[in-house]
Amino acid sequence: MRVALFVTCVNDTLYPHTGRAVVTLLERLGVAVDFPLAQSCCGQVQFNTGYRRETRPLARRYADVFAGYEYVVTPSGSCAAMVRDNYPRLGEPAAAAVAPRTYELTEFLTDVLKVTDVGAYYPYTVTYHPTCHGLRMLGLGDRPRQLLTHVKGLTLRELEGADECCGFGGTFALKNPAVSAAMGADKARHVEESGAQAVCAADNSCLMHIGGTLARRGSPVRPVHIAEILASTEGDVR
Amino acid sequence: MTGAREGERARAPRTFLGMPRTRPAAFPQAAVAATEDATLRGNLTHATHTIRGKRAAAVAELPDWDRLRAAGAAIKDDTLRHLDRYLEQLEAAVTAAGGHVHWAVDAAEANAIVTRLVRETGADEVVKVKSMATQEIGLNEALAEAGIRAYETDLAELIVQLGDDLPSHILVPAIHKNRGEIRDIFRDRMADWGRPAPAGLGDRPAELAEAARLHLREKFLGAKVAVSGANFMVAESGTMVVLESEGNGRMCLTLPETLISVVGIEKVVPTWRDLEVFLQLLPRSSTAERMNPYTSTWSGPAEDDGPRDFHLVLLDNGRTDTLSDQVGRQALRCIRCSACLNVCPVYERAGGHAYGSAYPGPIGAILTPQLRGTASALDASLPYASTLCGACYEVCPVAIDIPEVLVHLRTRVAEGGTYTVRGTKAVIKPAKGHAAERAAMRAARWTMDRPRAYGAALRATTGTRRLHPRRLPGPGKAWSATRDLPPVPQEPFRAWWRRTRGAGS
Ligand code: SF4
Numbered sequence: 001m002r003v004a005l006f007v008t009c010v011n012d013t014l015y016p017h018t019g020r021a022v023v024t025l026l027e028r029l030g031v032a033v034d035f036p037l038a039q040s041c042c043g044q045v046q047f048n049t050g051y052r053r054e055t056r057p058l059a060r061r062y063a064d065v066f067a068g069y070e071y072v073v074t075p076s077g078s079c080a081a082m083v084r085d086n087y088p089r090l091g092e093p094a095a096a097a098v099a100p101r102t103y104e105l106t107e108f109l110t111d112v113l114k115v116t117d118v119g120a121y122y123p124y125t126v127t128y129h130p131t132c133h134g135l136r137m138l139g140l141g142d143r144p145r146q147l148l149t150h151v152k153g154l155t156l157r158e159l160e161g162a163d164e165c166c167g168f169g170g171t172f173a174l175k176n177p178a179v180s181a182a183m184g185a186d187k188a189r190h191v192e193e194s195g196a197q198a199v200c201a202a203d204n205s206c207l208m209h210i211g212g213t214l215a216r217r218g219s220p221v222r223p224v225h226i227a228e229i230l231a232s233t234e235g236d237v238r
Numbered sequence: 239m240t241g242a243r244e245g246e247r248a249r250a251p252r253t254f255l256g257m258p259r260t261r262p263a264a265f266p267q268a269a270v271a272a273t274e275d276a277t278l279r280g281n282l283t284h285a286t287h288t289i290r291g292k293r294a295a296a297v298a299e300l301p302d303w304d305r306l307r308a309a310g311a312a313i314k315d316d317t318l319r320h321l322d323r324y325l326e327q328l329e330a331a332v333t334a335a336g337g338h339v340h341w342a343v344d345a346a347e348a349n350a351i352v353t354r355l356v357r358e359t360g361a362d363e364v365v366k367v368k369s370m371a372t373q374e375i376g377l378n379e380a381l382a383e384a385g386i387r388a389y390e391t392d393l394a395e396l397i398v399q400l401g402d403d404l405p406s407h408i409l410v411p412a413i414h415k416n417r418g419e420i421r422d423i424f425r426d427r428m429a430d431w432g433r434p435a436p437a438g439l440g441d442r443p444a445e446l447a448e449a450a451r452l453h454l455r456e457k458f459l460g461a462k463v464a465v466s467g468a469n470f471m472v473a474e475s476g477t478m479v480v481l482e483s484e485g486n487g488r489m490c491l492t493l494p495e496t497l498i499s500v501v502g503i504e505k506v507v508p509t510w511r512d513l514e515v516f517l518q519l520l521p522r523s524s525t526a527e528r529m530n531p532y533t534s535t536w537s538g539p540a541e542d543d544g545p546r547d548f549h550l551v552l553l554d555n556g557r558t559d560t561l562s563d564q565v566g567r568q569a570l571r572c573i574r575c576s577a578c579l580n581v582c583p584v585y586e587r588a589g590g591h592a593y594g595s596a597y598p599g600p601i602g603a604i605l606t607p608q609l610r611g612t613a614s615a616l617d618a619s620l621p622y623a624s625t626l627c628g629a630c631y632e633v634c635p636v637a638i639d640i641p642e643v644l645v646h647l648r649t650r651v652a653e654g655g656t657y658t659v660r661g662t663k664a665v666i667k668p669a670k671g672h673a674a675e676r677a678a679m680r681a682a683r684w685t686m687d688r689p690r691a692y693g694a695a696l697r698a699t700t701g702t703r704r705l706h707p708r709r710l711p712g713p714g715k716a717w718s719a720t721r722d723l724p725p726v727p728q729e730p731f732r733a734w735w736r737r738t739r740g741a742g743s
Contacts, residue, residue: 019735178269
């Protein structure tokens with residue numbers, strides 16, 4: 001099977017190790033990965049901030065770049081939700097056509113590859129934050145948890161108020177900093193109270209906010225994308 | 239008590255509508271105070287989390303909840319599509335039952351109609367059932383200016399009124415107050431409005447309720463005129479339906495001689511069969527009850543029981559404008575259950591007052607900018623008062639896709655466009671203060687749409703990685719005041735791919 005990786009602009013710029021983890025993981029599972037270099041950004045920030053006109057060219061580009069692929073896989077719940085839920089609302093037929101072929105990584109693993117044990121090893125205690133767009137727009141349900149519970153060595157810790165938003169919200173974090181920070185502080189406190197060594201999610205945007213809040217508090221809990229956990233094997237951990 | 243003081247007390251010192259003393263702050267600034275007030279945060283978190291859990295349990299009892307919800311949405315949509323027809327049917331039915339129907343295009347007209355109707359009875363005071371529509375139009379303030387006192391009879395509204403405060407929640411207007419604060423308000427202020435609080439009043443709920451009961455009973459028995467809203471108006475029979483928990487509403491609908499009801503035009507439901515769906519959806523969503531304690535239905539004056547005179551004021555006030563917006567119109571399905579407030583993480587931190595209208599929380603963020611427009615800084619900021627987390631949509635009993643409407647209204651703010659304003663098509667300009675943001679969005683799109691430029695931008699970012707600070711100056715401060723920035727990596731993903739896999743694909 002051959003898939004296209006849509007790495008997202010945030011991961012391309014700030015979290016390349018997440019993209020590399022996706023490649024490692026998928027190739028280990030026997031999937032051939034293409035990375036079309038003409039890809040850039042899905043336009044989520046523009047769309048969600050009200051700039052529909054600025055979104056359309058990016059949606060058309062996405063449709064162009066990924067038109068030939070049966071599966072487009074992305075390690076971002078919110079970008080997958082942007083493509084799947086919002087592209088059909090843009091009045092761009094090509095973008096609407098590619099929307100249903102776009103998968104968030106964990107749902108691609110469980111629904112298309114039909115695996116829950118990806119052969120990973122990660123000897124740490126971890127708590128899982130189900131991001132809002134993954135939870136409520138994509139309806140990921142317990143897919144990521146199923147994958148995590150099959151990781152050898154991993155101890156999963158419950159997260160109080162797990163389904164509550166972390167307060168990131170894209171430009172919300174900049175436009176409403178007081179409320180965003182108050183939400184982030186509560187999320188960070190719950191993460192710390194879980195007793196986990198790492199907090200994981202299927203979206204680095206939320207983790208940037210949660211991790212940045214934890215770091216500012218001087219917390220040792222580190223943010224880690226679920227792809228990096230799933231890609232990790234015994235050879236990677238000394 | 240001096241006459242001057244009396245006049246001052248009769249006029250609420252703060253108001254959502256009418257003439258605010260100062261220009262209301264935009265949401266982000268208005269929310270700051272609440273996020274810093276530990277008592278308020280505690281009150282709100284406790285109250286919203288309690289009702290949140292109860293609602294989930296009450297809804298889970300019904301195996302067909304999803305279908306009920308879909309039915310509720312479908313009935314509302316059908317009614318809105320043929321609203322003109324149902325409103326005329328309602329008018330005919332109310333008139334046939336001996337009531338009088340008045341049409342009010344906006345708040346000023348509605349207030350003028352009610353003021354005139356009260357004056358015609360010769361009364362200088364009215365008792366009120368809790369009503370969102372009368373808050374929306376600022377009726378109490380308008381009546382006060384005409385020398386008419388309006389007494390709120392809902393317990394929470396009474397607390398708000400006695401405290402010179404504003405409601406901060408649709409269902410629990412005094413959600414921001416705890417028992418101790420309520421006791422103090424009753425003790426200090428009840429005497430200004432009528433029967434004083436009993437001596438030595440404590441803060442147990444039963445004591446507080448008894449103090450309110452004694453205070454209000456005098457109002458009910460003396461009142462000649464009652465003002466109410468309605469949860470629903472049944473078109474086929476001209477029946478007004480009021481749901482409440484305390485029984486005060488029923489007193490208002492039976493004891494006074496004249497009843498004046500101010501009702502938004504979207505409150506009409508075609509038939510009693512349709513009503514049945516909402517009588518299941520509403521109590522479970524709002525108070526987490528299978529059935530609410532008091533459901534009053536009122537189909538016009540009767541010979542020897544209840545009010546002799548009934549006036550129905552049908553209020554537009556921006557609703558037909560909202561109806562003309564294909565995406566935004568779903569907000570008119572709202573049955574004011576307040577479930578969306580109770581699950582909203584932003585409401586929980588910001589409190590209800592920051593939304594600057596009678597409608598706080600997610601529903602306020604989509605309704606107020608449609609009813610009032612997006613011209614003021616506050617109203618233009620409301621669609622952005624959300625992380626788009628979708629918790630509101632998930633619980634809404636009439637399936638209003640609140641995030642979809644929020645984004646739609648953001649587009650109205652950021653890009654402008656053609657919208658219906660007071661019944662005529664008008665071109666709305668992009669809101670002021672978005673110029674820098676617009677330029678940034680355009681520049682980002684320009685770069686992202688050009689692979690060479692995008693690649694150069696990535697190289698520039700990683701090439702200067704050692705220079706990137708962990709805290710930002712200027713607008714970036716909004717981020718880095720409370721959060722560290724992630725370190726910039728050595729090479730972007732695409733550079734790694736090129737280096738290890740070549741330029742292929
Ligand atoms: S928008 Fe939906 S959830 Fe919110 S008050 Fe209205 S009906 Fe209830």
